Structure formats: C-alpha cells, structure tokens
Amino acid sequence: MEWETVIGLEIHAQLATKSKIFSGAATAYGAEPNTQACAVDLGLPGVLPVLNREAVRMAVKFGLAIGARVASFSVFARKNYFYPDLPKGYQISQYDLPVVSTGHLNISFDGVEKTVGITRAHLEEDAGKSLHEDFHGFTGIDLNRAGTPLLEIVSEPDLRSAKEAVAYMKKLHALVRYLEICDGNMQEGSFRCDANVSVRPRGQEKFGTRAEIKNLNSFRFVERAINYEIERQIELLEGGGQVVQETRLYDANKDETRSMRTKEEANDYRYFPDPDLLPLEISSDFIEDVRKDLPELPDEKRDRFKSQYGLNDYDAIVLTATRELADYYEAVVAESAGSDPKLCANWVMGDLSGALNKAGLEIEKSPVEASRLAGLIRRIADNTISGKLAKQVFEALWESGDTADAIIEKQGLKQITDTGAIEKIIDEIIAANPEQLAQYRAGKDKLFGFFVGQAMKATQGKANPQQLNELLKKKLQ
Ligand SMILES: Nc1ncnc2c1ncn2[C@@H]1O[C@H](COP(=O)(O)OP(=O)(O)OP(=O)(O)O)[C@@H](O)[C@H]1O
Numbered sequence: 001m002e003w004e005t006v007i008g009l010e011i012h013a014q015l016a017t018k019s020k021i022f023s024g025a026a027t028a029y030g031a032e033p034n035t036q037a038c039a040v041d042l043g044l045p046g047v048l049p050v051l052n053r054e055a056v057r058m059a060v061k062f063g064l065a066i067g068a069r070v071a072s073f074s075v076f077a078r079k080n081y082f083y084p085d086l087p088k089g090y091q092i093s094q095y096d097l098p099v100v101s102t103g104h105l106n107i108s109f110d111g112v113e114k115t116v117g118i119t120r121a122h123l124e125e126d127a128g129k130s131l132h133e134d135f136h137g138f139t140g141i142d143l144n145r146a147g148t149p150l151l152e153i154v155s156e157p158d159l160r161s162a163k164e165a166v167a168y169m170k171k172l173h174a175l176v177r178y179l180e181i182c183d184g185n186m187q188e189g190s191f192r193c194d195a196n197v198s199v200r201p202r203g204q205e206k207f208g209t210r211a212e213i214k215n216l217n218s219f220r221f222v223e224r225a226i227n228y229e230i231e232r233q234i235e236l237l238e239g240g241g242q243v244v245q246e247t248r249l250y251d252a253n254k255d256e257t258r259s260m261r262t263k264e265e266a267n268d269y270r271y272f273p274d275p276d277l278l279p280l281e282i283s284s285d286f287i288e289d290v291r292k293d294l295p296e297l298p299d300e301k302r303d304r305f306k307s308q309y310g311l312n313d314y315d316a317i318v319l320t321a322t323r324e325l326a327d328y329y330e331a332v333v334a335e336s337a338g339s340d341p342k343l344c345a346n347w348v349m350g351d352l353s354g355a356l357n358k359a360g361l362e363i364e365k366s367p368v369e370a371s372r373l374a375g376l377i378r379r380i381a382d383n384t385i386s387g388k389l390a391k392q393v394f395e396a397l398w399e400s401g402d403t404a405d406a407i408i409e410k411q412g413l414k415q416i417t418d419t420g421a422i423e424k425i426i427d428e429i430i431a432a433n434p435e436q437l438a439q440y441r442a443g444k445d446k447l448f449g450f451f452v453g454q455a456m457k458a459t460q461g462k463a464n465p466q467q468l469n470e471l472l473k474k475k476l477q
C-alpha cells in the first residue's frame with residue numbers, strides 16, 4: 001500500500017524579553033540554578049502575576065508578519081498537570097482564545113512554493129528544567145526557566161514529509177529572528193519543536209492517529225525523528241497493528257523514538273481562565289503602532305533582491321535565509337563599487353559560504369569582513385586578477401587581516417593584460433616547441449590546450465585568459 005505522511009508542528013519560540021512573562025525576574029540564560037525564579041514564578045501564595053507588555057508586543061508583531069488575525073480580546077488559562085519542574089501544578093497558557101490565529105507562512109521546498117497554515121500562536125510561560133546528570137543518581141530541578149515567555153506556534157497538519165517540515169521550521173526560525181522576537185538559539189532551547197506525525201493510505205481523506213514527538217531542538221533531529229516515526233507507523237499498520245495517540249521522545253544516540261506516555265486529551269488538563277489575570281485586550285492603536293515597527297520581512301527582502309540586484313529566485317532565497325546573511329551580502333554589493341551584484345552573490349554563496357561551513361562558522365563570525373571581500377571582487381571586476389587567482393587571494397583573505405590589494409601586491413598576482421608582454425611569451429613558447437606547432441598546423445587542434453598550458457605556466461597563471469586565447473589563435477595560424 002502507498003502511504004501518505006501528515007505532519008503538524010508545534011514550535012515553542014522563547015520571546016527575547018528581559019524579564020519573565022508574569023514577573024520581574026530575569027530571563028538571562030546560564031545563571032546559577034534557581035537564582036532567577038521569584039515567588040510569582042513559583043506560584044507561592046499571596047503573589048499575583050502581571051503581564052509583560054513587551055511579550056504581548058512581540059506576539060502581535062509575529063501575528064502581523066504571518067498575516068494572521070490578532071485578537072482584540074484573548075484569555076489566559078491554566079493548564080493543569082503534575083510534573084516536578086512545575087511547582088505551581090499548572091502552566092499559564094492560552095486555550096480557546098489565543099492572541100494570534102489563522103495565519104500562514106510560504107515555504108519554498110525543492111523549487112516548489114507552498115503555503116502552510118498556522119492555526120494559532122499563543123502566549124504561555126515555560127516550566128523549569130530537570131537536570132538528570134551530575135547529581136549522583138538524583139535529579140536536580142532548576143527553576144530559572146519557569147515563567148520565561150514562550151510563543152507556541154501551531155501549524156495546520158499541512159506538511160507532507162520530514163524535509164518539508166524542516167523547510168517550514170527553518171523559515172519560521174528565520175522569521176522570528178528577522179522580527180527580533182526570539183534569539184533562535186536552538187542549543188539553549190530558545191526555539192524547539194514538537195512534531196505531530198501520522199500516516200494514512202494515499203487517497204484517504206481521514207487523518208490517521210498522530211504521535212507527538214516532544215522537544216526536538218535541532219533541524220537534523222526533527223528530520224530524523226519524523227522519518228523514524230513514519231517508518232515505525234507504517235510497519236506497525238502493515239503488520240496489522242494500530243498507532244496509539246501518545247507522546248514520544250527522540251533518542252538521538254540511538255536514532256529512534258520511544259513512548260513517554262499516552263497523550264492526555266485536552267479536557268484532562270482541566271483548562272479554565274486564570275482568575276488572577278484579566279483578559280488581554282489589545283487596542284487597534286497598539287496593533288498599528290507595532291505594524292509601524294515591522295522590519296522588511298524575508299519574502300519582501302527576497303523580492304527586492306530580485307528586482308534591485310537582478311538575482312534569480314534561487315540566489316535571492318539563499319541570500320535572504322537569515323537577516324545576517326542578507327545584510328552581509330548588501331554590504332558587499334555596496335562596497336564593491338558598482339561591481340556586478342551577481343558576481344558578489346557568487347562569492348558570498350560560493351567560496352565564502354563553503355569556507356564558513358567547513359569551519360563551522362556563522363556569517364556573523366566570518367573572518368573575512370564584507371569590506372575585504374568587496375575589495376577582492378573589485379579587483380576581479382576590473383581585471384586586475386583572474387578568477388582563478390582570486391581563489392588564492394580569497395584564501396589569504398581568510399587567513400590574514402590583509403586587504404585584497406595588499407595580498408595581490410605581496411604575492412605578485414596582478415594579471416598580465418599588456419598585449420606586448422603576452423605576445424612575447426607566446427613567441428618564446430612557439431619557438432621552443434616546433435614539433436607541437438607543426439602537428440597543430442597539420443590539424444591536431446587538441447594541442448591548443450598545450451600552448452595555453454605552457455603560457456600559463458610561464459606566467460604563473462597571471463596571463464589574462466581571454467587575451468591569451470585570442471593572441472595564441474592568431475599566432476598559431
Ligand atoms: N492526524 C494528525 N496527524 C498529524 N498531525 C496532526 C494530526 N492532527 C493534528 N495534528 C497537528 O498536531 C498539532 C496539535 O497541536 P495542538 O497544540 O493543537 O494540540 P496538542 O498537541 O494536543 O496540545 P499540547 O499543546 O498540549 O501539546 C497541530 O500542529 C496539528 O496540525
């Protein structure tokens with residue numbers, strides 16, 4: 001039987017506020033355990049939560065960026081469950097009236113554009129963290145994270161493969177960073193994903209039963225966990241079994257998912273409006289104020305790159321994948337003084353990205369600053385150096401703090417464009433190779449490459465290739 005996969009993602013983006021969502025405690029990462037949780041975060045008697053305005057602003061910003069409905073009236077609810085890292089016994093979240101609903105995100109995947117529905121995005125608080133290591137067999141609880149603001153972004157079950165799910169997640173990751181509402185640091189857990197996966201016979205309309213894989217904190221894990229889960233479910237169904245609705249965890253070391261617990265139904269959580277918090281009312285003035293603050297969004301930037309720089313779709317998508325990369329590219333174009341934007345794109349996406357990948361560095365940490373890369377591109381564009389030697393200069397740019405001009409000077413890489421000088425070299429080579437000349441003239445065209453090679457060797461690759469070709473053709477006749 002042919003199976004179709006159905007995936008919906010719940011993504012938790014930690015909002016980049018300085019303080020918690022309902023208290024003044026700090027949200028900074030990496031503090032001593034239990035030094036940043038206050039009485040409100042712990043839900044001690046006699047204290048009341050106060051909503052963080054900045055968190056609301058960020059949620060609204062997100063809602064506007066995905067073309068969603070921003071509710072003028074939404075409600076905080078208590079989601080009740082027991083877990084050691086949740087001392088209050090409930091999490092403050094939003095339930096039937098979330099702040100953001102019915103938005104969408106366009107993704108491009110394998111060259112195809114697709115719109116993914118976003119059901120809702122709601123504000124909630126994070127729980128603490130259980131630390132299972134280094135406690136001599138005990139589990140420690142760090143409550144610093146309790147009360148950290150989260151935006152839970154829930155997609156429609158619109159995704160059809162692990163790769164597509166990753167494309168969606170990456171696009172969302174880029175968007176929250178463009179908006180500066182989340183630092184996107186996945187290792188620190190600032191952006192993590194629960195993947196809901198089911199399969200159904202192709203052609204069947206009704207969805208299969210979903211399993212939910214919790215807390216995936218890298219793109220690679222999302223892809224692998226989903227693919228493992230698809231195979232597991234298909235095998236189970238083909239063997240006559242049934243998928244049960246449950247929560248699973250992904251074990252990266254074993255590359256498998258394992259059952260954690262059967263999934264609660266929503267009504268097990270006994271959601272009810274939090275009596276300590278007023279409903280959240282957002283005025284249209286507030287929304288308009290946030291709208292004015294919106295930066296250029298990834299899709300807008302992509303379209304502008306195409307029209308302003310004449311880039312193709314692919315280049316524009318790659319270069320706007322993160323705000324930092326897009327900024328870097330634009331700095332290169334600006335500083336390369338009228339050099340071809342496509343040439344700049346090739347260098348940023350080619351040699352530079354390749355070297356960064358190899359070194360495991362992000363563009364922000366590039367040892368080659370935009371201005372120095374632009375300096376190299378200027379010298380390619382004005383024919384000072386050949387494209388081939390430019391690669392050599394690039395390596396030196398990477399390793400030293402020198403400018404391209406200084407490197408070209410020091411290494412004597414200037415291209416030879418003086419016709420007289422090139423002619424002289426060609427004459428010498430022809431004189432030294434009478435046999436090859438005779439064969440070439442007798443029709444052995446392949447030997448043309450031999451003469452090019454000799455001339456390049458004699459000039460250490462510095463002869464301008466076009467001029468060399470033209471002059472050689474003339475002289476060899
Ligand atoms: N049959 C299905 N197969 C795959 N995904 C599904 C299926 N049905 C629903 N989903 C997806 O599962 C997710 C459900 O998330 P939602 O937050 O609404 O509920 P939940 O997981 O029950 O709640 P909680 O926040 O407590 O985990 C959505 O992304 C939705 O698209």
Ligand SMILES: [Mg+2]
Pocket residue numbers: 010152154
């Ligand atoms: Mg959810």
Ligand SMILES: [Mg+2]
Pocket residue numbers: 010194212
């Ligand atoms: Mg869920």
